[in-house]
Amino acid sequence: MASSYVPVYLGDEILTQETRDLLSSLPSEKGWLVSQMYQYEGSWHTKAMLQGIVNCQKHFEANDSDIILATIPKSGTTWLKALLFALIHRNKFPVCGNHPLLATNPHPLVPYLEGDYCVSPDVNFFKLPSPRLMQTHLSHHSLPVSIKSSSCKIVYCCRNPKDVFVSLWHFGKKLAPEETTDYPIEKAVEAFCNGKFIGGPFWDHVLEYWYASLENPNKVFFVTYEGLKKHTGDMVKRMAEFLGCGFTEEEEVSKIVKLCSFES
Numbered sequence: 001m002a003s004s005y006v007p008v009y010l011g012d013e014i015l016t017q018e019t020r021d022l023l024s025s026l027p028s029e030k031g032w033l034v035s036q037m038y039q040y041e042g043s044w045h046t047k048a049m050l051q052g053i054v055n056c057q058k059h060f061e062a063n064d065s066d067i068i069l070a071t072i073p074k075s076g077t078t079w080l081k082a083l084l085f086a087l088i089h090r091n092k093f094p095v096c097g098n099h100p101l102l103a104t105n106p107h108p109l110v111p112y113l114e115g116d117y118c119v120s121p122d123v124n125f126f127k128l129p130s131p132r133l134m135q136t137h138l139s140h141h142s143l144p145v146s147i148k149s150s151s152c153k154i155v156y157c158c159r160n161p162k163d164v165f166v167s168l169w170h171f172g173k174k175l176a177p178e179e180t181t182d183y184p185i186e187k188a189v190e191a192f193c194n195g196k197f198i199g200g201p202f203w204d205h206v207l208e209y210w211y212a213s214l215e216n217p218n219k220v221f222f223v224t225y226e227g228l229k230k231h232t233g234d235m236v237k238r239m240a241e242f243l244g245c246g247f248t249e250e251e252e253v254s255k256i257v258k259l260c261s262f263e264s
């Protein structure tokens, strides 16, 4: 199943001794969709994700030209991956019949920072076409230092939490049926509202990026899934301007919107 949610289920064998020691010091709870989750820097994660986060915080070095897509799971990650990939590489990959997005799911085209770091600290992002586009579900305060200190740009997408919950609920039932059987929807809503789900709490995640975008609008672009749905072309143009690759022709925008639509 293509999703940025998949690495959360990797097994204990990937854990270093350092991460095992860290885990033993963290608050932990039985989670919704996962058997056990751990609270690290205020957010809830599985053991595997924690390994990825620790590696990523230690080893990832951002370039000034990097673009980071940040979301809470189920907020439009896949769609934004496609739109941003098509947008920033439109000179290299003009929209036509052999565009990479017509043959490949957006997830492998845009690496998942802490997800890729789950299995090894030696992730090689240098093979990516420039500018490098990467995705994260990390909270703003948990981002690797170089993302905040460099001139790289962050695009954050927020979605109505009711829809995030419903999306996660249906997805979870398919991905982890054995973890959800003893979890009635009422209990899951309660866990979600209390911030106790992988990547949560919801509002802390959204508000940190919202305030960062107000503080530094040249660094963080804040978009909503609903705004993107309603005014896709306009929002794509605004993202292009923010990323320093503004459009000259109307035609190109609608081609990209169509390429990244469900229909395509």
Ligand SMILES: Nc1ncnc2c1ncn2[C@@H]1O[C@H](COP(=O)(O)OS(=O)(=O)O)[C@@H](OP(=O)(O)O)[C@H]1O
Pocket (backbone or CB within 6 Å): 002, 003, 004, 005, 071, 072, 073, 074, 075, 076, 077, 078, 079, 163, 166, 167, 168, 260, 261, 262
């Ligand atoms: N192209 C396009 N256009 C509009 N909407 C899209 C698109 N691709 C994915 N989606 C919807 O995004 C929801 C999944 O969210 P994510 O991509 O963030 O999921 S994940 O975190 O990567 O697992 C999920 O929402 P729900 O349908 O409500 O579950 C997808 O339908």
